[in-house]
Amino acid sequence: MAYRLNRKISDLEPYDPISGNYRIRLDANESFLPLPEEVRQNLAQDIASMPFNRYPDPCCTKLCKAFAGYYSIDPQLVTAGNGSDELISLIMTAFLMKGEKVITVKPDFSMYQFYASISEAPCVVVDKEEDLSISVDQLIAACRNENAKMIIFSNPCNPTSLGLAADEVRRLIRCVNALVVLDEAYMDFWDQSLLGEVEQYDNLIILRTSSKAVGGAAIRLGFAVANPVITRALRAVKSPYNVNSFTQQAGIQLFSHKEALQKACGELISAREKLYQGISELEQKFPSRLHVYPTCTNFVFLRMDQAKEAFDFFLEQGVAIRFMGQYLRITAGSPEENQEALRLLREFMNR
Numbered sequence: 001m002a003y004r005l006n007r008k009i010s011d012l013e014p015y016d017p018i019s020g021n022y023r024i025r026l027d028a029n030e031s032f033l034p035l036p037e038e039v040r041q042n043l044a045q046d047i048a049s050m051p052f053n054r055y056p057d058p059c060c061t062k063l064c065k066a067f068a069g070y071y072s073i074d075p076q077l078v079t080a081g082n083g084s085d086e087l088i089s090l091i092m093t094a095f096l097m098k099g100e101k102v103i104t105v106k107p108d109f110s111m112y113q114f115y116a117s118i119s120e121a122p123c124v125v126v127d128k129e130e131d132l133s134i135s136v137d138q139l140i141a142a143c144r145n146e147n148a149k150m151i152i153f154s155n156p157c158n159p160t161s162l163g164l165a166a167d168e169v170r171r172l173i174r175c176v177n178a179l180v181v182l183d184e185a186y187m188d189f190w191d192q193s194l195l196g197e198v199e200q201y202d203n204l205i206i207l208r209t210s211s212k213a214v215g216g217a218a219i220r221l222g223f224a225v226a227n228p229v230i231t232r233a234l235r236a237v238k239s240p241y242n243v244n245s246f247t248q249q250a251g252i253q254l255f256s257h258k259e260a261l262q263k264a265c266g267e268l269i270s271a272r273e274k275l276y277q278g279i280s281e282l283e284q285k286f287p288s289r290l291h292v293y294p295t296c297t298n299f300v301f302l303r304m305d306q307a308k309e310a311f312d313f314f315l316e317q318g319v320a321i322r323f324m325g326q327y328l329r330i331t332a333g334s335p336e337e338n339q340e341a342l343r344l345l346r347e348f349m350n351r
């Protein structure tokens with residue numbers, strides 16, 4: 001018995017978000033809205049007549065067309081994936097040669113470093129500023145000093161809820177030779193997308209997901225948008241049938257109901273606003289103990305001395321949120337769920 005797992009995987013644990021039964025889940029940035037009724041009905045019909053014995057369309061032609069139609073872009077620039085997670089993993093393995101460096105920022109989405117490590121790409125981590133903003137100058141410098149071949153970050157950012165203005169992102173893309181992988185998972189909640197201009201750059205991939213504003217976390221569907229040269233490479237390296245027929249059909253239905261999608265997005269934003277307002281009021285009452293960051297996402301990010309105690313208090317009351325060191329991240333839920341979260345936070349602060 002001489003076989004041993006290698007170093008990069010021997011100590012890994014299976015991904016396990018907070019497990020257990022909680023009456024309210026505000027920990028995963030999902031949409032709190034159910035599928036629009038018309039989408040649900042149409043989808044049921046589509047599935048009833050689906051050819052189960054056949055492989056799915058490897059090019060996701062109709063799906064990419066529906067996605068592109070929703071965002072008014074060219075479908076030729078779109079590649080679909082099994083969640084943007086799959087695309088992140090694919091980009092790390094395919095667009096970096098052995099030993100080539102990738103730059104990430106901190107704090108940011110943890111999966112970037114995870115997939116970099118699995119694909120054995122050396123990862124250079126650039127710390128964000130004191131106020132958690134990204135310094136583009138610092139990123140450009142790091143990219144040059146390290147001779148990095150890729151930069152990946154989320155905009156707006158998970159977990160900080162902050163956004164980097166489109167002009168700053170453009171400046172970064174133009175000033176580096178590296179491939180910029182811009183994860184716009186939360187851009188439906190903000191207006192600084194670069195989706196419409198990918199063809200102007202030879203070094204940009206934008207990632208989008210149907211897991212957040214689109215309300216389709218269950219179907220595992222993500223997209224990469226890039227110029228035709230990059231898109232051709234992406235389509236060539238992905239596994240052929242990476243997006244199953246159910247997901248393709250669900251995605252087609254979702255993105256074809258433009259009004260329902262936009263309405264849902266508006267509801268998510270107003271839920272976020274209420275949650276943010278409530279926490280802001282608490283901040284004014286306890287400015288030394290709590291700070292809430294401005295948000296352009298569907299969640300709020302706060303710094304608290306007693307973040308861990310507050311997190312445990314929420315859990316005891318059956319409400320799951322996300323705890324990260326001195327910070328808490330709370331996803332905007334339904335109006336009732338947000339009221340409950342605010343009630344708990346108030347109670348905690350007043351203890």
Ligand SMILES: *Cc1c(COP(=O)(O)O)cnc(C)c1O
Binds near residue numbers: 029086158212222
């Ligand atoms: C939620 C999230 C995603 C989405 O991942 P999927 O695999 O598409 O569900 C991607 N990037 C960031 C920053 C996220 O927060």
